[in-house]
Amino acid sequence: MRKPTTQSQRLGDTDLMQYTEQIVTKMGEAIAIFPDPVPELNEIETALTDFRLSTTEAAYRDKRAILIRRGKRKELEYLISELSKYVDTVAHNDPTIILAAGFMPTQEAQSFAGPAPKAKRLVAEPQQVGSSRIKLKVDRWKGARMYQFQFRKKGSDAPWSDLLSSKSTCTIEGLEMFGEYEFRATYIGIDPTPNYSEIVSSYVV
Numbered sequence: 001m002r003k004p005t006t007q008s009q010r011l012g013d014t015d016l017m018q019y020t021e022q023i024v025t026k027m028g029e030a031i032a033i034f035p036d037p038v039p040e041l042n043e044i045e046t047a048l049t050d051f052r053l054s055t056t057e058a059a060y061r062d063k064r065a066i067l068i069r070r071g072k073r074k075e076l077e078y079l080i081s082e083l084s085k086y087v088d089t090v091a092h093n094d095p096t097i098i099l100a101a102g103f104m105p106t107q108e109a110q111s112f113a114g115p116a117p118k119a120k121r122l123v124a125e126p127q128q129v130g131s132s133r134i135k136l137k138v139d140r141w142k143g144a145r146m147y148q149f150q151f152r153k154k155g156s157d158a159p160w161s162d163l164l165s166s167k168s169t170c171t172i173e174g175l176e177m178f179g180e181y182e183f184r185a186t187y188i189g190i191d192p193t194p195n196y197s198e199i200v201s202s203y204v205v
Contacts, residue, residue, distance in 0.1 A: 026102030112143030
């Protein structure tokens with residue numbers, strides 16, 4: 001679902017004023033789409049003018065003026081928030097209509113349903129000499145609930161050994177000194193079907 005976002009908490013004073021001006025201008029041009037905005041655009045314009053003046057006065061670091069500016073900003077933010085609800089009602093999740101109102105639409109929520117992507121950039125790093133350990137790391141995937149790493153002696157027909165990790169890294173211990181091993185990894189998501197990375201090899205030191 002796409003909704004208009006006010007962005008006010010992330011915007012500085014100047015950017016908030018510019019964003020508000022953009023909304024007022026665009027909605028004024030698209031009166032056929034937004035015939036009865038709530039609040040009315042002239043109410044938004046008045047709040048914007050008051051906020052701009054309060055910002056100028058607060059530039060001199062007068063405590064009272066700074067408090068007034070904060071109050072005028074909150075008032076403007078409230079009106080923009082209420083206007084976004086009106087735009088949301090008219091737009092019915094259509095991002096083109098949201099943009100026509102001068103608002104930025106929210107990003108679509110990313111779905112992690114379905115098969116996991118192929119695990120990428122698996123790296124095997126031998127640890128200090130004599131440790132008999134290999135550290136594995138793979139690119140993170142936001143949809144991963146777990147990371148499954150597998151290993152076996154290179155050239156062997158033995159089944160893969162598994163190691164599950166909640167992180168995109170793990171360390172395999174107790175390997176044969178100077179043996180060569182091969183490794184692969186997969187993300188475990190909502191759909192647990194594995195989709196293994198390319199196999200990589202490394203010697204144990």
